[in-house]
Amino acid sequence: MPKNCNFIEKLREVGLRPTKQRVKMCEVLYNREKTFHFTINDLVKLLSEKMNQKISLATVYNTVHAFEKKGYLKEISIDSHKSYFDTNTSAHHHFFDEDTHELIDCDESDIDKISIRKNITGKKINSVEVLVRVASDNQTQK
Amino acid sequence: MPKNCNFIEKLREVGLRPTKQRVKMCEVLYNREKTFHFTINDLVKLLSEKMNQKISLATVYNTVHAFEKKGYLKEISIDSHKSYFDTNTSAHHHFFDEDTHELIDCDESDIDKISIRKNITGKKINSVEVLVRVASDNQTQK
DNA sequence: ATCTACATTATAATAATTCTAAACTGTTGA
DNA sequence: TCAACAGTTTAGAATTATTATAATGTAGAT
Ligand SMILES: [Mn+2]
Ligand SMILES: [Mn+2]
Ligand SMILES: [Zn+2]
Ligand SMILES: [Zn+2]
Numbered sequence: 001m002p003k004n005c006n007f008i009e010k011l012r013e014v015g016l017r018p019t020k021q022r023v024k025m026c027e028v029l030y031n032r033e034k035t036f037h038f039t040i041n042d043l044v045k046l047l048s049e050k051m052n053q054k055i056s057l058a059t060v061y062n063t064v065h066a067f068e069k070k071g072y073l074k075e076i077s078i079d080s081h082k083s084y085f086d087t088n089t090s091a092h093h094h095f096f097d098e099d100t101h102e103l104i105d106c107d108e109s110d111i112d113k114i115s116i117r118k119n120i121t122g123k124k125i126n127s128v129e130v131l132v133r134v135a136s137d138n139q140t141q142k
Numbered sequence: 143m144p145k146n147c148n149f150i151e152k153l154r155e156v157g158l159r160p161t162k163q164r165v166k167m168c169e170v171l172y173n174r175e176k177t178f179h180f181t182i183n184d185l186v187k188l189l190s191e192k193m194n195q196k197i198s199l200a201t202v203y204n205t206v207h208a209f210e211k212k213g214y215l216k217e218i219s220i221d222s223h224k225s226y227f228d229t230n231t232s233a234h235h236h237f238f239d240e241d242t243h244e245l246i247d248c249d250e251s252d253i254d255k256i257s258i259r260k261n262i263t264g265k266k267i268n269s270v271e272v273l274v275r276v277a278s279d280n281q282t283q284k
Numbered sequence: 285a286t287c288t289a290c291a292t293t294a295t296a297a298t299a300a301t302t303c304t305a306a307a308c309t310g311t312t313g314a
Numbered sequence: 315t316c317a318a319c320a321g322t323t324t325a326g327a328a329t330t331a332t333t334a335t336a337a338t339g340t341a342g343a344t
Contacts, residue, residue: 017310019322056324061301075222077273082300083222095262110260116274118252120237123276130272131219132258134265159341161291182331198293203332224331
């Protein structure tokens with residue numbers, strides 16, 4: 001989603017009422033250069049601290065899920081104990097930094113197309129995603 | 143872990159006291175032909191219903207995490223809302239059936255080795271795992 | 285048999301998420 | 315323009331998964 005676009009229009013296009021809470025959340029999520037990976041907690045903090053916007057927690061959850069359903073956000077499973085969301089809704093792979101708990105997008109050139117030779121009868125493949133877990137390289141005892 | 147092995151010995155080997163709760167959990171987890179993928183709830187149900195073994199929920203959590211730390215179990219992140227564990231602790235890929243919420247192991251021949259061309263300075267790769275989400279193929283409107 | 289460190293248990297506490305029901309607001313069309 | 319309605323927000327309660335607490339029990343050693 002480009003910078004400075006009209007979030008009111010965007011929301012209307014998918015049938016979401018452009019309430020001020022939703023518009024503010026769009027600003028936080030999409031007025032940025034790069035993909036944003038976040039937890040609900042990250043988002044609540046950004047809204048209250050950086051944006052000075054008091055939004056009830058229930059609304060943050062509701063809105064995130066509304067955005068997810070409309071294709072504005074994608075949920076990423078990295079850690080069974082917390083939900084991560086991604087403003088990059090296309091199919092893509094991730095690095096996960098186990099030290100900082102940060103997600104990093106891969107692009108096409110980082111990982112070759114995965115070829116799946118297994119087939120499950122009656123089932124179709126919905127997605128194929130790779131997760132590369134990394135951590136600091138601290139056994140350099142030269 | 144092979145069938146009918148001596149769980150008491152196995153537990154001692156890694157420094158876990160073979161209490162009756164732990165041995166019973168070993169039986170449920172490892173006396174089976176194939177890899178077992180489960181949630182804590184699945185395991186509690188099996189213990190109480192099938193094995194007629196009353197074990198406190200805290201013990202099930204404690205023991206699962208003790209087994210995880212000792213390399214008897216591996217946690218799998220599939221769904222941010224629930225923890226899945228796997229008796230197959232080797233590096234391997236999965237299919238996840240979104241209809242039944244079942245995990246299926248891939249073997250070597252199912253997916254080629256993944257080549258990672260991205261490098262993050264100061265970080266080493268801990269694991270590379272693929273998750274293939276599948277669901278029933280219901281758009282056969284011939 | 286006794287001792288001690290570790291394990292189990294019931295229960296309370298915490299954390300993430302969802303529900304509820306009342307108040308509020310964007311949109312529509314008279 | 316503005317009443318009416320449907321959809322939205324909200325505070326707070328409820329629910330669910332998980333972890334902590336502290337008393338009791340037990341495996342393994344002597
Ligand atoms: Mn969710
Ligand atoms: Mn866990
Ligand atoms: Zn991403
Ligand atoms: Zn597995």
